[in-house]
Amino acid sequence: MSPRLFSHSPDLKQLRDEGYFMQIRGNCLVMREVPYVDSQRQVRTGSLISSLALAGDITCPPDTHVVHFDGSFPCQADGTPIQGISHQTGDFTLGDGVTAKHSFSSKPADGYSDYHQKMTTYANIISGPAKVLKPDVSPRVFREPEIEDNSIFNYMETASGRVGISALTERLASEKVAIVGLGGTGSYVLDFVAKTPVREIRLFDDDTFLQHNAFRAPSAASIEELRDAPKKVDYFKSVYSKMHRGIAAHAVRLDASNVHFLTGISFAFICMDSGGAKRTIIEKLETLGVAFVDVGLGLELVNGSLGGILRVTASTPQKRDHVHKGRISFSGGGADDLYSSNIQVADLNALNAVLAIIKWKKIRGFYRDLENEHHSTYTTDGNMLLNEDCK
Known part of the structure; x- marks a missing residue:
């Protein structure tokens, strides 16, 4: 996908400028290396994943408040699960090699205005307990952006990801x-x-x-x-x-x-x-x-x-x-x-x-x-x- 999506969308650009390790995989916006605490009180890293709503090569307000997470279920610093965001657990295949084990739900009264607000909200919820155990950890890891693959489309195909059939669509790729x-x-x-x-x-x-x-x-x-x-x-x-x-x-x-x-x-x-x-x-x-x-x-x-x-x-x-x-x-x-x-x-x-x-x-x-x-x-x-x- 062309890096124009990051340069044309202020919310995505802000995420990268602030040091979050952001990628686009198919119809997914992925935040990598988000620290969290597991049930054994060990600090690990996982990936937050959101579907993308687009108008051409510019983001729209998020169409859902739900995110997916690839990692074990995040916990408080004492090892008890953060139940307030619990939504679903399973084996989620989201397309383009993106998988997840959980989905989370945390909805503001007025919804999320953009992807910066959405992704940082979840990153802060998940990584907060990790900072208690290791004050130097942060989801803002300042990685160099990867060169992203060119799509066969001139703009992103977002229909499959919205309904969870990206993995099926890949069978035709x-x-x-x-x-x-x-x-x-x-x-x-x-x-x-x-x-x-x-x-x-x-x-x-x-x-x-x-x-x-x-x-x-x-x-x-x-x-x-x-x-x-x-x-x-x-x-x-x-x-x-x-x-x-x-x-x-x-x-x-x-x-x-x-x-x-x-x-x-x-x-x-x-x-x-x-x-x-x-x-x-x-x-x-x-x-x-x-x-x-x-x-x-x-x-x-x-x-x-x-x-x-x-x-x-x-x-x-x-x-x-x-x-x-x-x-x-x-x-x-x-x-x-x-x-x-x-x-x-x-x-x-x-x-x-x-x-x-x-x-x-x-x-x-x-x-x-x-x-x-x-x-x-x-x-x-x-x-x-x-x-x-x-x-």
Whole structure:
């Protein structure tokens, strides 16, 4: 994370200037080497940990008065626990290698105005008894700030830490994801992937972003952007690079001549029409041992209303046989192929993308997966979701 957060936030800067050993780990503000007394009346050091509420690269007032603590439960100088701050005890995994054994609660009447007030309040409560036994100890240790790792994001992702799922989110951090096709569904897939910490997002599409695309894609294109008629990959990279640093745009249609562009990825979303090119892409992914999700959306206008089916088909190294038994069409359409219909609306494109993203996260262990289905369909009429090809 950039050190700008400390220079732009007066409360964080004050903490460092006063000698507190402060670090940022993911969505956590960590105060290291806080002295405390354990139950054996020994002076030890632990770490105070708070979630961070941010507006860009500037802190907001803390969103909770609770902190976590990595160490044994702090005690008074006589070895009795400081029960006034007791909240919870357990094994807390807070993400980015940050763990804790306890959480504490000490809430002022008006809450904490900033992180300097919050962190120093807890540091004083915990370290006070230690100073009784060893007057020279202090949480103000004046350590040199560490060089902090660069994030894949241009600003901190704080949503995961607020709800305690940072460790789960980290399961996606090593991913290199390809999105093949940036039409209605593929663009929504990008919207969701770009909000995860994957290391790389490769975009593949040779089409131009035109007016009809703007009405079934996330965000809102300006009239000036539409007049420029950019390539889809360039337009979407410009939008999502505001958040995510790892986006690479390839304005090509993947086929046998360039399918090597997929080498090095760890997962793929295939959001393109059926045909020979899709078969080539899938064969390449299977050769590379890469898991993927293929999506399909087919709607028909009958008797004045739309009806149809959304499809999500997953393929992993552990299960691929169903792909070549008709679950994915390579025919390129036809009168009997529902998915060849080009009727698309943004809400169903988004839903198809959501189902694909959920399946990806299931495969990576982010979501619980009891059935381990590799093929699912959603039918608009009847609101019916079916799972098949379970492993």
